[in-house]
Amino acid sequence: MSDYGIKISRKGFDVRTCADHELLFSSEFPLLMIHSSGTLTFDANSNQTLVTHNLGYAPIFLIFITAGDPAFTDGQSHLISPGTSQFFRMSTTNLIWDGAGWGSNMTIRYYIFRRPIETNFEADVFNSAQTSENPGSDYVFKLSKEGKDVSSTDMRDFIINSDTRNMLIHKTDFDDRVPGSWTIDHNLGYEPMFLFYCAIDSAGDGRYQLVATAEDSQATATSTQITVSTAYTGTYGYIIFKDPILL
Amino acid sequence: MSYKVIITLPGYNAQTATPEQCSLHSDFPTPKMETGKFGSTSYTFASNPGVSTTNLLTINHGYSYTPMAMAYIKFSGGPVVTPFFCILPYVIGFDVFPDWEKKFVAYATATQFKIDYIVSGTPPTDPNVNGMTVFMKYYIFAEDGA
Numbered sequence: 015m016s017d018y019g020i021k022i023s024r025k026g027f028d029v030r031t032c033a034d035h036e037l038l039f040s041s042e043f044p045l046l047m048i049h050s051s052g053t054l055t056f057d058a059n060s061n062q063t064l065v066t067h068n069l070g071y072a073p074i075f076l077i078f079i080t081a082g083d084p085a086f087t088d089g090q091s092h093l094i095s096p097g098t099s100q101f102f103r104m105s106t107t108n109l110i111w112d113g114a115g116w117g118s119n120m121t122i123r124y125y126i127f128r129r130p131i132e133t134n135f136e137a138d139v140f141n142s143a144q145t146s147e148n149p150g151s152d153y154v155f156k157l158s159k160e161g162k163d164v165s166s167t168d169m170r171d172f173i174i175n176s177d178t179r180n181m182l183i184h185k186t187d188f189d190d191r192v193p194g195s196w197t198i199d200h201n202l203g204y205e206p207m208f209l210f211y212c213a214i215d216s217a218g219d220g221r222y223q224l225v226a227t228a229e230d231s232q233a234t235a236t237s238t239q240i241t242v243s244t245a246y247t248g249t250y251g252y253i254i255f256k257d258p259i260l261l
Numbered sequence: 262m263s264y265k266v267i268i269t270l271p272g273y274n275a276q277t278a279t280p281e282q283c284s285l286h287s288d289f290p291t292p293k294m295e296t297g298k299f300g301s302t303s304y305t306f307a308s309n310p311g312v313s314t315t316n317l318l319t320i321n322h323g324y325s326y327t328p329m330a331m332a333y334i335k336f337s338g339g340p341v342v343t344p345f346f347c348i349l350p351y352v353i354g355f356d357v358f359p360d361w362e363k364k365f366v367a368y369a370t371a372t373q374f375k376i377d378y379i380v381s382g383t384p385p386t387d388p389n390v391n392g393m394t395v396f397m398k399y400y401i402f403a404e405d406g407a
Contacts, residue, residue, distance in 0.1 A: 020268055043284065044270060123406055174285065174291055241345065
């Protein structure tokens with residue numbers, strides 16, 4: 015059993031007293047790490063593999079559509095919607111487009127994260143009480159990407175930077191569900207950021223899609239629970255972050 | 262010269278741990294939000310919009326590119342039965358697929374981040390959002406959104 019650890023607070027917060035979500039990172043809970051990202055333009059009239067990740071598990075992912083979604087104007091980068099999320103589906107090896115006959119080309123920015131959707135994890139809540147930020151602090155902790163200068167002012171050049179908030183993972187799990195609603199306790203004491211994924215049984219292939227918000231499926235957050243409702247039988251996986259929705 | 266910074270979760274050896282067993286791994290960046298690029302606001306409808314786009318929030322994000330962005334919203338005083346925070350886009354009802362006639366959307370362009378309520382097609386009268394307040398929380402990341 016190990017009893018050591020390391021934590022670094024975000025700039026302006028006292029690491030000894032700050033809330034978990036005011037940390038840059040802690041060895042007690044993982045960061046959401048980007049495995050790969052890129053842009054693609056593809057003929058959405060045909061089913062196809064968009065990205066091969068070969069992680070061996072279905073990972074957490076995000077898709078932002080920038081062109082080809084008739085619900086938006088081209089150039090408006092938006093998270094996939096109830097109208098599109100069902101067609102972007104993640105397997106243990108590939109991100110797949112499954113919306114043959116869409117009618118146009120589509121352009122996306124994808125993010126695949128180094129985190130299985132099917133993971134059971136829950137961090138302790140060490141401190142959830144928000145503290146005051148000291149704007150006069152002048153320290154910083156930075157790790158730049160390989161080949162990038164640590165003095166860069168472009169935050170995309172960094173693995174991590176204490177001038178920024180990051181996505182700290184609090185809880186992840188998955189379960190088989192039938193149509194209806196259920197709750198998930200998180201015990202954070204505030205409404206946290208979260209994402210939900212579903213592998214719908216009727217699709218028959220175990221591939222996950224992001225659950226967007228609509229009347230047939232949605233997830234909402236309170237200070238103690240996430241409530242999920244759905245009209246579909248399937249396996250549901252979620253990721254709840256330390257980061258509060260409101261701050 | 263190749264180097265790494267690896268910090269594992271409790272109980273794992275940094276020399277053998279997979280990235281999934283780490284708290285921090287210098288091969289894998291994390292999405293980052295700078296101060297001033299996230300916040301909250303609210304909007305109360307003074308009438309029920311017809312077929313139109315109602316802008317609820319516009320932020321000049323200051324990046325020289327289209328960033329990755331997300332938003333959560335909740336409602337009070339109206340017909341939309343979501344009193345707790347949910348992620349955008351939010352489609353109201355089961356309208357015409359695929360362009361959905363009534364929806365709350367969040368998106369980023371090369372200069373701005375916006376949250377809109379869009380009514381397209383007919384009928385625009387159901388639901389009536391007059392008097393409804395929308396609470397919005399937005400996150401504009403430093404990472405590319407396009």
